[in-house]
Amino acid sequence: MRRVLKDEYDVLVVGAGPGGSMASYYASKHGAKTLLVEKSQEIGEPVRCAEAVPKLEEFHITPSEEFVRSYIKGGYLIAPNGKKIVVRGGKTEGYVVERKIFDKYLAIRSASLGTKIAVKSRVVDLYPCEDGFKVKVVHLGEEYTVKTKIVIAADGVESSVGEMAGLKCKKNPMEVCSCAEYEMTGVKLLDKHMMEFYFGDLSPKGYAWIFPKGDTANVGLGVIDRGKKAIEYLNEFLEHPILEGRLKDATPVEFKCGGVPVGGPIERTVDDNIMVVGDAAGQVSPLTGGGIYLAMSCGSIAGEVAAKAVKRGDYSMETLMEYERRWRERFYNTLITELKYKRILQRLGERELNIIAEVMEDNLEEIDVKEILFKVIKRAPSLLKYFKDVVA
């Protein structure tokens, strides 16, 4: 380990979450000498996640028994009045994984291509030097200075590393969903292959969820609220009548909490010799709070672009902009549309949510927002004021 921190690198990736492990995988794959630095003593710990991921085929990762706990076929969207809408197939299909094992699996996969990994090693500062960065890393109380041509900041919700380099990565507190979750055993699920989403006053400006996970289920919620805390909402949710006693015999085996940046991507994810990926870059679905898939996709692009830049011997912002162009091309419009929908959803009260649920079909393949809104307005024209931005 100490030897690893005394070497020089082409690419230094900060954070061994899904974003960092994918970035380092592709950097190594395309020939860059790569170091992955993780401050925790165990990759994957502590878990701050409900652990749902979409299908992994596009990453050429086989959904192995090792980390897949449940196969997901879709979800129930549950209105405050209890009406359930079933959404099945397409993008809703995927898995609930054991993140502790999944994250470690991705790191091992990266190491198999030559990535060196430093654990219990925390990046505390970085400063530019002639053709790269000098990165200060603290490991077991000792400080190391590691030279690298390119830094990939994949440090998750904390978003400090890009900020150290002068990129604006810190989030607005009213755009961060505050989450608390129990992983419980003995939960009576509606269906062991379906996720459950609950909306309304039980989880203001967010939602509550129950995700099947093998012998357990992740029961949690995310809120944006200046007063009451996520943990208080969670404790109430566990006894909420809408669950019809399905958690009566459930007992927790783990507690998790965290913040999800749901305010959309940061302004700029690239500068000379640095790229920002994943939660740190705000690459998270503003509607669902899902960030694993985006971190993996954007991380892959960043790793590829980094290796290409190393080959060309040019690590300037202009060269690294290829990363920003490519991730924006794939995801920017979707993220901005979701942001718009989310802002509308956050303004709706329980009455409005119930009306929307009433006009929706009970069984859906895909959510066609325009069609739903059209029906809602026909049924309750007074709701038009909420939707005029999207229907116009």
Added chain:
Amino acid sequence: MRVNYERCGYCGACVGVCKDMALELIENRIVIYEERCRRCKGCIIVCPLKALEE
């Protein structure tokens, strides 16, 4: 700003909104650099566990 270490779940949500870099998560311990804090209370809002107090 004070952390109640008995309540803190070391999730780092507070760190992510501190534009003044006054917070750092060192493994499972939140550290506050008081001299940088400008008491904006952003961290208190996002903390899921009410572990931060003025």
